[in-house]
Amino acid sequence: MRISSRTLLLCCSMMVFSHHAMSETADAQTTHPSSGTPKDKSSSPVARKPKRARATESSVLGPANPQAEEISVSAAGRHSDGTTNTTPGGGLMPRQTAPRSQSGVTRDFIAKQAPSGNISSMIANLPGVVYANQSPLGTAGDTITMRGMNQSQIGYLFEGAPLADPINYEPYTSMLIDTENLGSVTVSQGSPDLNAPLFNAVGGQITATALNPSHKYGGYLSAMGGTHSANKEFLRLDTGDIGQTGIRGYASFSHLSNNNWRGPGGLKRFHVDSKFVKEWGDDNSITAVFGFNRQEQTTWREPTAAQWKQYGTSFNYDRHYYPGNANYYKLNFGNLNSLDVVVPMHFTLAHNLTLNVTPYYVHQNGPSVGGENIPAEGGYYGTQQYGNLNQPYATNGQLTTVGVDPWNQKTGAVNTSLNWTAGNNTLSFGYWYSYTMHEELSTFSPVDFSGKAANSYGRYPITLPNGSILSGYNLNFVQQVNALYLADTLKLLDDKLTLSAGFRAVMVARQGTNDVPGADPYKVVGNYFEPLPQFAASYQITPHDQIYINGTTSFRAPESVEAYSQIFDPNSSHAVEQPGSLKSEYSIGEEIGYRHSGKLINFSISAFNMNLTNHQVTSSAYIPNTNMLISEPINVGGETSRGVQAELGLRPWHHFSPYVSAQYLHATMDNNVPVSATNAAGQSVIDYLPTAGRAMVAAPKVTASVGLSYDDNKQFFGNFDLRYIGSQWSTFMNDQRIPYYIVSDITLGYRFPHVPHLKGPKIQLNIINLGNNLYRSAPGSFASTARAQTGIYGNSVKAGAPVYLTGGNFAAFVSLSTGF
Template sequence: MRLSLRQLSVSCVALTGLLATSAHAQSAPASSSGSQIKKVSKPSAQARKKSSSGNGLSSSVLGQYTGGTEEISVTSHSVSSNGVTNRTPGGGLMPHQTAPRSQSGVTRDFIAKQAPSSNITSLVADLPGVTVTSQDPFGMTGDHLQVRGLNETQMGYLFEGAPLADPINYAPYTSTLVDSENLGSVTVSQGAPDLNAPFYNAVGGQITATALNPSHRAGGFVDLGGGSYSYNKEFIRLDTGDIGNSGVRGYVSFSHTGYDNGARGPGGLLRYHVDSKFVKEWGDGNSISAIFSYNKQSATSWRSPTKAQWDQYGVGFSYDKHFAPGESTYYKLNQQNLNQQLVVLPMHFTLADNLHLHVSPYYVHQFGPSLGGENIPASGGYFGTQQYGDLNVGTPVNGSILTSSRDPWNQKTGGVNVSADWRLSKSNTLSFGWWYAYTTHEELSDFRPVYADGSGWSGDVIRVGGKILTGYDLNFMQQVNTLFIADTQKLLNDKLTLSAGFRVAMVSRQGTNLVPGADPYKMQGNYFEPLPQFSASYMITPKDQIYINGTTSFRAPESVEAYSQIFDPNSAHATMQPQSLKPEYSISEEIGYRHQGKFYNFSMSLFNINLTNHQVTSTGYIPNTNMMVASPINIGGQTSRGVQAEFGLARWHHFSPYLSGQFLHSTFDNNFNTGSGYLPTAGKIAVQAPKFTGAIGLSYDDGRFFGNFDLRYVDTQYTTFMNDEKMPAYVTSTRKSH
């Protein structure tokens, strides 16, 4: 939201007023649009020494996240039922980091005090160089962010060791992964992914998230929230505690979330979600975890306006509340259903004192349908390139039939990531591993007639010659193999760490389209990319570190539509053609410094990113429909250079301030080939690459009452390749208290 001077003043007064307020015991966050109702729990307040259950992630010198045992000893500091310790500088926004690269994160000290609707993406909005935008007030129907001039599809998303963004269009869908009440930490690596990370799209960096570990004591946790736009969330988690002497413990949680669109038009969102995690530990560093989640989510689609429509209607540009014959913009015909089932089984084994094995098999099932209203010809329309006769269904209006255009996409991915760390000597460690993944994607669109009274749109599909009338009948298959090897050497009494590694990624894709007249009927894509990395780190003092690194990464072309034609009954020709796109490739360099002391943490880095075959995604409607498709465009080379910094104080008189900022200069390197000529885009500022971004955070927590305030600034952003249209700079703010 935009922030006025009056709103800023009110926010500051509200924060300072916390000092004079005495309230009940601390609990979890309120909604950003309302207030928390109640939270109860049965925690263990006992200070104890415990292991991390295998998801305690220790970063190696390459920045890799490998399973290890994290020992936590709590002495003079208490731990609340929601995991808050108040020990992370910046109010949970600046945890300790050791990786030789730019890396920032959030812990439970921050996560537990945010709105219950928060997700992995929205929680990192204050970190340096990260710009987050959302389609709705609660951040549940879209994950949009930019990091160093790159967007969310160019970031690798890792959850409990498994890559869980869409493996084809790279959308992260983080609201489907885990409830924020079960989220342990989130880490952003700007500019560089882990060498052993299971990605083939992470040219912009990596976002790593972990789930909370199950409690050692049986108990429960309840979270109820409500707010504006009829927002409501009900969450309950049950912990088994340690089950006898089996070494097994776990939890299961369930949540329901809903809201209305309010000023954005009719409709809303309804979400049901289940999380569970069970852990088995034994011996020295051996553990097996089982993480499962299920998400069922239905939401009214957001109608994307043109600039002229935005100028005329603003946020009121939406789908219609009332039905009329032939009216394709009726809101019930335009829905997005996002369903997901997830299983991850991270395993860590100590095979010998100097040999550790990590195995993470996973399975993800994502499916629709997506719905959009569309008028198609009652006679003389097209099935692919073949013209059909009279359909004799529905209620014709001006020669067209109103239909519900359905896209019941169905995608399944199974994979396994295996790595080993072999300590050859006290100062030398060899790491190596393999990742394999297999994805199938089926997408058969159909049309269902809508009658004059508004009925029928969930009934039988329209057929032509006994076959389902469709615009795309896609079958897509993908296999991925990556191999990596790395060597780490520690010198000068472990002050100097040198690391070098090499990864090779192999991606094989094949797609077919069974729509009559599809040409080509079958398309393939095979990509082989060598990806070296190097880093050096030196500890000047136990609290001061300098580092330098050079990394490479690549991204295979985005979206199924890059390999298949898209047809529509209103057109005799394909409305979208497949493209022969080269993979995007990045070379990044960084030099940085960080101080991590008793009273404050500070970090700063200079970076340079060079991309070739940079792909920018253009999204638009299929003509005469409310169905949107994404088309990647090769803009050529892009160079991004800049500096980022962050600063966080330890809690002082119950206050924890935080500052972050970034300067970015990102430009296109080439003139854009339009197919019929060239646009003079070389040297132009890249789209969605604001020059300045910054955030201020302030947290107060006295153990009885807490409050948070943050202020974010985003500079102007160009929206066209020619820099002739831009978004103005803006300021947003959120505040929470309890």
């Protein structure tokens, strides 16, 4: 545990409010889905009474009942796809009131993007957000940074629950929801909500919500086709209000497939979404959200700088197999399978007392598969050498296999908060409990001379004469999280001044074992306790102008099971990957900002400062001699990030809505990085490289986006957006980087009028990467230096070779959709 002077100051700020009467706390209107128009009660599962005492709109906590501000599937004045054409910036700048940097997107923008996208791709234009795709369809996973923090340092919430991997923190947003059902996304670039069930959000928070069910029976149907043999079919059925039960809901099914834009292989995805709402009495509701995903994707090879220069986009897995070819594409793919259940509940216990309870269950599993040649005889199981494996298809003493990683993870949790209202004060008390089990047993399956894995990819793995399964790691991991929070909000000066303070205590207990022979340590235990105070103040200068300041803290427990366990390989007599740093990452941040929400223009600007200790840079690395990528956390010590972000959006003016966002970021390393080195006697030692003061990796100084939307609200619509991403370092010594790049997308659409039995049929063309720019979109791994160096103590440090993600090329997709 660490407490700085700034942390103590935040604690004291919270205590100032303890003598006041208390009340319910919530940031009830951080994002309005249709700014400029009165909120239709039919768009909310909770129709709050106007005279009812409500939580402040500018709270340090965040939304206590996130369903209350979502968009319905259909409502008066909306198109069948949920668009309203009212949000400034063409859906990129909804009104915000939270006392922190915050941006968002609504259906006005989401519905006009390619239907194959995901939550992360929808926010690529927002200030400070760097979204690096590998596929023009947006199906290849999440690589995103905000203010130099990557996706594992950003908290992802869906319907109030953290559905990201709770150990590796990967959000896997392509699994969560179809974009046809996505209602809105809100981005908090600097800090998480105090009551959010997160313990990794040092870089901010991304909150997504699903559309609310319609009150009317009907549905929505769409079909998409385009380049790379892409196709998607989507069907949603709405029950409407079911009699007088107060229940309504919908269920949807989709299928998506495409070929990889570079190299052989492709993707197949099957997905189910469902949401049901039950309302009764005075502001009581129960919502049930269900999601199921099954997908398989051939992976891409990630080139080094030299390989990119030599091969460009031709650096891929091989289309054809020959004996011993572990780079055959059918041996390298990943499955992402998930089952999600979230049940947010809101109860009115008394006129000034409410209770929120959100239980959730998440099951995610693989496998991930990568080709590898292993010794047919004399290899290693952990540190034990094995004899003849007695397997067919061996060539020159080597056996081509698929390394199978059938990771399996289950999480059950509940997040609760009790909110008490009294006068101008709010008091909220909450508790979050989460339990996670993670199993990961790597296996090997032989490949025959035609390139087909014998016995169906790991179903019958290679076993040793003693009956043991040949494995590089056999991990069993258990995690328990307990978190308590207390917050108070006071409104003064006719509700113009809002003061909020809160305190959160998070306790994370982890225990992991590795049952591979020779694993040292066999068992690792990690326990973390962190005090996390927050303070915020905002003043409403006019009904349209607001200023705010805040001070926040957050932390992240070490990322990935690899931080706790060794990784072995049959080609090595010792571990090829050692446990990483077990120290937690801790951040303290401050912001000051101003925003204007006018009749025509929305504008916001903020300045921020953040200091981190034990900054864990997330890299990835191939297990030597394999195509299996593993997470590799690197503790680089302290970091300081300072900058300014701004955005401006106009409401529709003569049917046009422009949008501009930008950020300047100055992120530097505070410490010299320890590295492995070789002394004059040829011995391996630890030395340091002079990295203090150098720019942080994957933190471009300047990012910007420009957007222009057109919608006559009748027939024709379209938008254009352009993004500029500055150069990014991939080494801590700042001696290798990727250059800046610019990408642009365009949408053109037409709504058909007066088609019998159909509601709002439309045709839409999405063009991705309009200029067919071929570029490296982000570092896929990091190295201390790209050139041989001499450490501070005179020892020799070898050069490293970071790998890079390759951004998707030009693509065009046509979609037809309609309500009914």
